[in-house]
Amino acid sequence: MQVYLDNNATTMCDPKVVEAMLPFFSEQYGNPNSLHKFGSSTHPALMNAINQTYKALGASDNDDIVFTSCATESNNWVLQSVWIDHIVNGEKNHILTTEVEHPSVLSTCKFLEEQGVKVTYLPVNEEGVVEVHTVKSFITDKTALVSVMWASNETGMINPIKEIGEICKEKGVLFHTDGVQAVGKIPVNLQDVHVDFLSFSAHKFHGPKGIGGLYIKDSQPLSPLLHGGDQMGGRRSGTLNVPYIIGMGKALELATENIEEKMASIRAKRDRLEDAILELNDTFTVGNRDNRTPNTILVSIKGVEGEGMLWDLNNGEIGASTGSACASEDLEANSVMLAIGADNELAHTGIRLSLSRFTTDAEIDYAIAHFKKAVERLRGISSSFAKQAPTKGGEVQECELHHHHH
Amino acid sequence: MAKADMLGESLWDAYSNKVTTLMNNPQHQGEIFEADAESRGNKLIVADFGAESCGDAVRLYWEIDPETDKIVDSKFKSFGCGTAIASSDVMTELCIGKTVQEAVKITNIDVEFALRDDPDTPAVPPQKMHCSVMAYDVIKKAAGLYMGVDADSFEEEIIVCECARVSLTTLKEVIKLNDLKTVEEITDYTKAGGFCKSCIKPGGHEAMDYYLVDILADTRKEMDEEKMRAAADASLAGNANFTEMTLVQQIKAVDAIIDENIRQFLVMDGGDMEIIDIKANDPFIDIYIRYLGACSGCASSATGTLYAIESTLKEKLSDKIRVLPI
Numbered sequence: 001m002q003v004y005l006d007n008n009a010t011t012m013c014d015p016k017v018v019e020a021m022l023p024f025f026s027e028q029y030g031n032p033n034s035l036h037k038f039g040s041s042t043h044p045a046l047m048n049a050i051n052q053t054y055k056a057l058g059a060s061d062n063d064d065i066v067f068t069s070c071a072t073e074s075n076n077w078v079l080q081s082v083w084i085d086h087i088v089n090g091e092k093n094h095i096l097t098t099e100v101e102h103p104s105v106l107s108t109c110k111f112l113e114e115q116g117v118k119v120t121y122l123p124v125n126e127e128g129v130v131e132v133h134t135v136k137s138f139i140t141d142k143t144a145l146v147s148v149m150w151a152s153n154e155t156g157m158i159n160p161i162k163e164i165g166e167i168c169k170e171k172g173v174l175f176h177t178d179g180v181q182a183v184g185k186i187p188v189n190l191q192d193v194h195v196d197f198l199s200f201s202a203h204k205f206h207g208p209k210g211i212g213g214l215y216i217k218d219s220q221p222l223s224p225l226l227h228g229g230d231q232m233g234g235r236r237s238g239t240l241n242v243p244y245i246i247g248m249g250k251a252l253e254l255a256t257e258n259i260e261e262k263m264a265s266i267r268a269k270r271d272r273l274e275d276a277i278l279e280l281n282d283t284f285t286v287g288n289r290d291n292r293t294p295n296t297i298l299v300s301i302k303g304v305e306g307e308g309m310l311w312d313l314n315n316g317e318i319g320a321s322t323g324s325a326c327a328s329e330d331l332e333a334n335s336v337m338l339a340i341g342a343d344n345e346l347a348h349t350g351i352r353l354s355l356s357r358f359t360t361d362a363e364i365d366y367a368i369a370h371f372k373k374a375v376e377r378l379r380g381i382s383s384s385f386a387k388q389a390p391t392k393g394g395e396v397q398e399c400e401l402h403h404h405h406h
Numbered sequence: 407m408a409k410a411d412m413l414g415e416s417l418w419d420a421y422s423n424k425v426t427t428l429m430n431n432p433q434h435q436g437e438i439f440e441a442d443a444e445s446r447g448n449k450l451i452v453a454d455f456g457a458e459s460c461g462d463a464v465r466l467y468w469e470i471d472p473e474t475d476k477i478v479d480s481k482f483k484s485f486g487c488g489t490a491i492a493s494s495d496v497m498t499e500l501c502i503g504k505t506v507q508e509a510v511k512i513t514n515i516d517v518e519f520a521l522r523d524d525p526d527t528p529a530v531p532p533q534k535m536h537c538s539v540m541a542y543d544v545i546k547k548a549a550g551l552y553m554g555v556d557a558d559s560f561e562e563e564i565i566v567c568e569c570a571r572v573s574l575t576t577l578k579e580v581i582k583l584n585d586l587k588t589v590e591e592i593t594d595y596t597k598a599g600g601f602c603k604s605c606i607k608p609g610g611h612e613a614m615d616y617y618l619v620d621i622l623a624d625t626r627k628e629m630d631e632e633k634m635r636a637a638a639d640a641s642l643a644g645n646a647n648f649t650e651m652t653l654v655q656q657i658k659a660v661d662a663i664i665d666e667n668i669r670q671f672l673v674m675d676g677g678d679m680e681i682i683d684i685k686a687n688d689p690f691i692d693i694y695i696r697y698l699g700a701c702s703g704c705a706s707s708a709t710g711t712l713y714a715i716e717s718t719l720k721e722k723l724s725d726k727i728r729v730l731p732i
Contacts, residue, residue: 302458303458304485305461305487307487307488308429308486308487308488308491311418311429315430347461348458349458381483381491382483383454383463383465383483383484384463384485385483386483387437388437388440388452
């Protein structure tokens with residue numbers, strides 16, 4: 001059996017989404033900006049996808065939702081354009097974000113810092129959540145933008161977006177949220193919260209890879225990142241990716257209809273998996289389940305290094321993910337793991353398991369059995385679980401983990 | 407960047423078959439107990455190195471025949487990734503049958519080499535090389551415990567790059583000998599900094615005592631100072647070579663020649679000149695001058711006078727000199 005528990009990285013494309021996309025590759029392939037019938041015949045389906053998208057997010061007709069290639073592009077667009085529009089020639093010079101944002105936000109902020117922008121990276125509490133009073137206390141007259149992710153890709157923890165939005169509105173500061181792990185997983189209704197910009201990406205909710213969007217409240221101005229043929233009202237040029245836009249609309253509709261029911265079903269499987277893991281001694285998971293996306297578990301298993309665990313799970317055909325430095329290219333411990341970091345161990349033993357609505361009970365049973373087997377084997381090898389204490393001179397080496405200093 | 411780099415290689419695909427096999431089935435993982443070793447008349451050494459919170463920890467067991475100092479059995483426990491487990495396993499294998507004095511010479515380079523499927527292909531990707539360093543350190547720790555000496559005493563040299571085992575002395579020598587100017591050049595010449603990259607500059611996975619960027623800056627500074635000292639000594643001894651002088655020395659030398667041979671004639675005609683700059687412009691040394699007083703408008707300043715100045719400086723200092731009035 002193969003079990004895919006890495007749905008925060010990407011998801012399977014829903015067969016119904018594939019079906020909706022197919023005619024637009026080889027039958028209705030016209031360019032929607034052409035005047036002839038080949039082009040204009042795509043308009044009804046595109047309009048339908050636009051309607052699906054607006055409805056799923058609770059966007060009003062005055063708002064813009066612009067299709068981009070992915071949330072990375074959307075995040076870059078907001079940050080770089082706020083810099084161009086409000087910082088380069090304006091009075092403001094400050095962006096407020098958090099230590100636990102996705103690299104597409106953190107790297108862009110780093111780039112902007114090189115251009116002279118002042119960026120504050122807010123810490124999170126031990127659950128990985130940004131506290132409202134922290135955000136409030138760091139906003140100054142110079143702050144142009146606050147960018148806080150809706151839900152964390154690593155921990156699944158949900159930030160107080162409503163409260164942060166209210167503060168930003170009150171202080172007259174633009175508010176962006178990277179909604180990539182929230183849209184399609186938890187209810188996201190832009191009528192209920194004050195958000196100026198929201199990024200999302202289709203492949204996180206069973207749509208295709210390579211398509212995403214940016215919500216812009218009240219059609220407010222934002223310099224385009226891509227200049228060209230004036231598509232999407234000049235906000236983002238480039239020929240519309242017709243099949244993918246249609247696929248994303250369908251995927252959003254499928255993910256958000258009866259979302260509470262879907263969440264309950266995923267949550268039940270997640271909780272069963274989490275409970276089974278927590279039965280093992282010396283394991284802990286991060287963050288209160290009620291304030292987490294219902295599909296995510298970040299677990300730390302004492303004595304078991306993350307990559308080793310991933311290796312054994314992979315041998316058992318289970319796909320998961322780790323924030324362990326040892327499994328990544330640059331050997332630097334994951335900044336999210338370190339930011340939560342009451343326990344440095346998490347930076348090395350953290351395993352992320354993320355489910356989807358396609359995860360079955362049988363898969364959870366299989367995963368539980370294999371997970372326990374892997375823990376047992378690796379703890380057998382583990383020095384921290386060795387029975388005999390060292391005879392002498394077995395002092396533990398001092399070490400210093402390197403946080404990303406921003 | 408090139409086509410081959412467009413899609414990053416999967417980390418695990420870069421592991422040798424030996425690494426994969428030993429990760430799945432380590433041959434020497436386990437423990438040796440004090441009582442068992444004693445019953446065989448042997449001495450047990452248990453050495454720990456690293457810590458879980460650092461991401462690497464290893465415990466090494468040596469059962470040693472006290473008569474011969476020979477390691478008759480060895481086992482390990484490891485908190486670590488695939489590379490750490492496979493390295494520890496091979497390290498243990500390499501220790502068995504050796505005397506403690508022989509075992510202490512095993513390095514992480516030997517361990518990595520033993521993990522290769524073929525001698526020319528690295529067993530692990532560069533960023534995982536540091537996982538094998540633990541093996542080296544824990545052996546020193548075990549030997550120190552057995553011999554009752556500090557583990558650091560086995561290290562005669564200060565090692566800057568632990569992955570490639572390159573010492574501070576070697577680095578300084580190579581920088582000086584080859585006039586290296588960048589960290590990339592250091593890596594090309596010595597492999598230092600080519601693996602886990604922690605030794606390049608602060609902020610990597612491990613905190614280091616020495617970083618290549620600092621060593622390069624310090625050594626370059628030393629080289630400049632040595633050069634200046636040599637130039638000053640040569641000048642004092644009267645055998646200074648103009649091309650090897652420092653800029654200040656060159657200006658002084660040019661000024662002295664002008665004072666001695668040229669200036670009096672210019673002043674007689676109500677003029678003068680000053681040196682503005684001296685620039686190496688291979689193969690020439692360009693001396694920029696400005697005419698003052700009557701010389702600045704004189705027709706011969708671009709012909710006869712200039713020829714006289716240039717040929718005098720060429721004769722007295724270096725035939726590479728060009729004089730350029732501005």
